[in-house]
Amino acid sequence: MTLTPKTTSRPKVAVYKFSSCDGCQLSLLNLEDELLDLADAVDIAYFLEATRAVKPGPYDVALVEGSVTTPHEIERIRQVREEARFVIALGTCATSGGIQALRNFANAEEYARTVYEHPNFLEYLNTASPISETIKVDLEIWGCPVNKYQVLECIAALLQNRRPNLPQYSVCLECKRNGTVCVLVSQGIPCLGPVVQAGCGAICPANGRGCYGCFGPWSQGNFDSFVPTLVEAERYPGETALLLHNFNANANAFRKAADAARKASKKEA
C-alpha cells in the first residue's frame, strides 16, 4: 500500500460516513496532539464532521466509516471508489457490517415495522454489509471504534511509501505485554482474546472483563478448538454465542463460531 508515484506533495484526503455511529470519525478528531500535523501533511478535502468546506474530487485517499445498508449507499460508495485512488475502510461497520448487521440474522422488514410508524417511507437493504462487499477496498482498519493511532500509522505509512505497522497477533499478546492477568484462566470469565485480532491495547481484560471481539477475528484464530472451551466457561447457557453475536456478528469466522457455540451450548443446557 503506497502512494507511488506521488502525484501531489499533500495528498487529498476525504472522510466519508455511511451507516455508523460516527465514533471512528470522532477518533480521528480525537487525535488532538497530532491533528495540526495531520492537517499539514495532508489536504483534508472532504470531512463533513470536521468542516463544511468541501473541495471537489478526485481524492488520493478515501477513509470510509460505516456499512452499506441502503440502495442509495450502494450508489454513493461506488462514487467514492471512482473518485479515490486508495480506499480505506475505517472501523468495524466498514470492515464487517457492525452492530447493525444483526439485522442480517433477522427479518429487516419486521424490525422496520416495530420501530417506525410509517416504514413504507424507508428505503433500506435487508442486510448491512462491509464496504468490501460492494467495492474493492485497499486497506481495512478494524475496531469499534478504531484505534486512532493505527489510523495515524496508516496515513504516515502512505505518506512515507511503506507498509503500515499493524499487529498480526492475538489480543493475548497485548495482555501479556501489559502485565494484565488473564481473566479466563484466573476467573473463568469468557474472553475472546485468543481468537481476536490485536490492536485495541487489550483494554477490556485490563478492566476485569472478557474481550468481546470488537477488533474482529484474528486470521489465525483456532475457533474449532476454542469454542468448546468458551462454552464450558459459560455463566449462562448461550453466553458464547452472544459474545460472538456482537459488533462483529457478521464477520465470517464469528458467524460460524456462534453457530457452533449455539449447538454446543444447547447440548450442555
Next chain:
Amino acid sequence: MLDTTLNLGSRVVLPKPEFDLLLADLRQSGYQTVGPRLQDESIVYSGIDSLADLPRGVTTEQAPGKFRLMRTDRERYFDFIPGAQSWKQFLFPPRLKLFSASKEKRWELDRSDDACPRYALVGVRGCELAAIEIQDKAFLRDDFEDPTYRARREGLFIIAINCLQPAGTCFCASLGTGPRVERNFDLCLTELDDAFLVEIGSDLGRSLMAGRNFELASAFVQNTADQALARAAGQMGRTLDTSDLPDLLTHSANLDARHWDEVARRCLSCGNCTQVCPTCFCWDVTDTVNLTATTTVRERVWDSCFNPYFSYQAGGNTRPTIRSRYRQWLSHKFGTWVQQYGSLGCTGCGRCITWCPAGIDHVAEIAALREEVKE
C-alpha cells in the same frame, strides 16, 4: 544480636518483623524492592515495601488452563505458587525503548536507557532462578551481550524462597531446578511460622544480614525445614520423564508423528505459553515514525514463535501452520535448546500449562509423543 560470624552457606533464623527492616535497608541502598502481590484474583510481581504487601495466607490451585487463589488455614507469606508473571519482565521488559531519533537540521540520536533501576527481587523460586540462568546464556553470550539485559542483571539482588507448597502444574523436581534453591542467590529463605530460616548466598547478602537480630538455626529448625522441602519435592503435580530428552524431540523420524496433528487441533497459537515462559526470550523490533518523518522511536517488544509473522521472510512464512509452530516451540524447549545452550529450555515452573487457554499440558504431550513413537 549474637556475636556470630556469618559465612557463605550459614543458615540463621530471622524473625519476620526483622525482614521488613532488611527490605527497608535495601531500599535505602538504592534498590527497588519487588515481589509478589495479590492483584486481579491472581499474583503479580510489582513493588513491595514490606511483608504486609505479600499474599498472606493464600495458596493457589493450578491445573491446565486454570488458576485459582485459595485461603489457607495458616498465615504464611509464601504458600502460593506464582501467577503468570515471572521475573523476566524486570530483566527483559515486555516493551523497551532502544533509542529515539529526531531531525531538525540533521538527525540526532538519543540512546538513553532511562528506565534501568536496580531491583531487589523478593521470593524467587528455584525454577525461576534456573530460568534467569538460562536467559543469562541467551543474553550474555561470549560473542555478544545485550547491554540492556546486562545493566539490569548486574544490579540485581536476589532473595530466593524455597517452595514448600507446589501446585498442580509444578514439575521442577523432574528437572532438578527445585524446590530447594541451590545457588546464585544473595539470600535464600525457608518460611517457618514466625521466622525465616535464612541462608547466606553472597557477600552482599552477608553484609545485609550482619548486625541483624537473628538467631543461630538449631538442628531442630534446620531439620524441620529440610523435611518440609523433602515433602514438597514429593508433592509435585506433574512428573516429566527426561530420560530420552532431547533425542525424542530432535530425532528426525519423530517430526512427522501423528501427535503433532493432534496437538495442532487444540493449540490456539495465541502465544500465551511463550509470554509466560520465564526462559522464552524472543523479541521483535518496531519503529514508530511520526507523520512528518522527523521523529522515530525504536522499541523492542516481546514476540512469540506462535505469531504467524514471526518466521515470515522473503518469499513467505517458513512455519505457516499451527502444527509447525507448536512443533518448533516444543522441540526447541525440550530438544534443540540443549545443542544451543547446554540445557533444556524448561525449568518445570508449569506456567505454560496453567496459562494456556486451551489447557494444553506439555508434560502430557511429550508423554503422548513418546508413546506413539514407541509403537
